[in-house]
Amino acid sequence: MFKPKEIKSRATKDRKVGIVETHNGLKYPFRLNFYDRPPTDDITIEEFETFALDRLRVLAEIESSYARNRTFEELLSVIQAICLKYLPLNANSAKEKPRDEERRKDHIGHFVLRLAFCRSEELRRRFVKAETTLFKIRFEKDDHAEKEQFLGSRDFDWVLATSEEVQGFDAPGKYYKVKWTRVPDLVEKRRVVLKGGMAYVPATEQSSIVVQEFQTHLEKDLEMTAKALPRLDEDTRLVPILDNLSKGFLAGVSSEWSNASAGAGDGLTADMVDEMAFKHFPACMRNLHMCLRRDKHLKHFGRLQYGLFLKILGLSIEEALVFWRKSFSKIQDDKFNKEYRYNIRHSYGLEGKRANYAAKSCQQILMSDQPGPGDSHGCPYRHFSADNLQSALLTMYGEQGLTSADMPEIMQTVKAGHFHVACTRVFEITHARQGVKKGDGVGEGESVTHPNQYAARSRELDKKAEGKDEDGDVVMA
Template identity: 25%
Template structure:
């Protein structure tokens, strides 16, 4: 069996053992999320029977649970676990991994579109010379010594970011991106299972219902309707997650990382944004402590530092989480509110409204010759800043949103909604 999890293991397992397997895997995924050192577990030996059962069992629980935040947790942590395992493979193990996937594909009749590129990639990774090359410590992500050729539709994420070469509809994926491509295909496979699997027969199975009830105390802290916990975002993961931030929050994040200081208003907005995408109060304190203990860099208006103002900082953060003062549980701003602020302020606010062309192209990581830029500029000139942001989100991040009218974009759209759409590639109506 492969830890790519194309097929579920067959057989019979006692209900009490299923409970143990599911609980062990859930706790293990929490450790993965919190970036703690992973300990050996007989239930998570990669590619083992219990590992396979645990993966598919949590997929079933996720589908039945029907909670978007728990789904996000499973998708992110399973992906991170796969990435860790993949990067730890030696040449021999990588070839065995690829061979197992090829054997599984040959045994089954798959209809999912990701199977074709997966098969092509694994056929290359099976080869001794290519596996040796990819596993070299000196192998870099920009290496292009070898390529695989696929139809461009199979690697749209690379195409959208202009990270690969295209010729007559054929994409050339360099070897430096093969592992990254495997991780993308794993995420697609997992998303496909969570979206397409039919578990109606299990939904009312008393054994599954009993298991879900027993796991509830472990799942509840991950759900968005729990007090201040939302989806637990570790302070150390913010840089990694920032690739999914809307331009307004990405701009503030990059400014903070560069200067280690923010004006009060921007610090207030950004703290609430991090809170609403799942950062607990203790992680928020750790996050701001790390920044404000560093010496400020460049021109800034904030004169605070953590050592002198720790009590004030901690109180302010806890106040925003509803734990101090009037105990009001603040929520982050929507796009309409952000756009209503003084447009002369170019250090924060909505980039589609306040930034000049040069700064806007920089934060959007775009070239002025791109067709998307002309579309965004047209929406900006019509003062449809929210529509421009949604258009950018859809085009740059391959998010498809049903019944979305760009010209009459909802002012209920928020930076938090942007983040959730991008991080999950959701198809919900705005």
């Protein structure tokens, strides 16, 4: 690993960059931003990555919301909660909050993701859709006075229609006159009056003009960035970060679960794994457990995926050695000690370079080390055939409430490539008895992005149902 060093963002060199004017002592005067100017201040490698990852979590959840057919009101509620967690933006009136720091993070994160997602037409399309939705949510919820100040700071090239021009319109009131090509969504929904090649937009639909302008502006900027990217003198340390971000977006999930580090789980013994597997494991890990019990063996990538998952779940190295030795019951002690003991200790950082390996995230499981014949690792939602997946899910989760009536919805999301959304829906169905409703996800509407996140939330719900706190102690009423 490298130590973070100061670097300068180079999103676009062709555009003339000016210093952002201050307003009421703020470098970023508004929460709303069209991202006209790339950031010009020094950015550490750590900021470059973490700011982008936090923004990616928000954009990935926006995509998930579309895949789950959430209404705009539902999407609004979910994304506001996630933004509060990963990408907060406080109003100018919140003077005790670090407003400029929040807006700087928002600004930098946007431009880093531009660099990552300008590389293909599909990435650009998905990025524009998610970013436009995020802007629309912020515009809808912004403080009225600040919104008006923001609108007054830009030239949207609209003209306030005269009373003579709107005479005879069905709905009286204020109208803005723009070219009809700037509001195709309103034309399609027949929410404007067309006359002489112009669209007369009611003031109540003003947001559509602004959002459409944001989208058009971003599409053009992404194309410019894509053309400039090969000429940019990129720091070689940035390329792996950008590649990882784009892979995460293609997989539909953010890169990491924030708690996926050693020791994140409670103490777990080898004897507890069977019960845990059938109560709390996602399909990828439950499949590995079932294959291990059936075959008394797992191939290398299966052992790696499952072993690191159990490690983060709370299985100590001592218990891990007991678990794997019992599981490989067909193998003699001498062979186990020679061929497997070292690798188990290595995954716990006790051999080799002694690295503290993290468990594999959904992105890594989906995008790397694709399973071949005889392999058990990977993601069942992606790597199983449709018939095998349905059969496996009903076998795994039938006793937890999953039925054949749930399959069409789940298989539809799988067919569309939203594998983590299908996994999230299975979580909701199988935890309905603990009060989880459709749309709740694994908490605050979030989708599954890591197997350990799934298991940790399942255990937490189980403890709450039993009247225990997070440490497992009984809570007295």
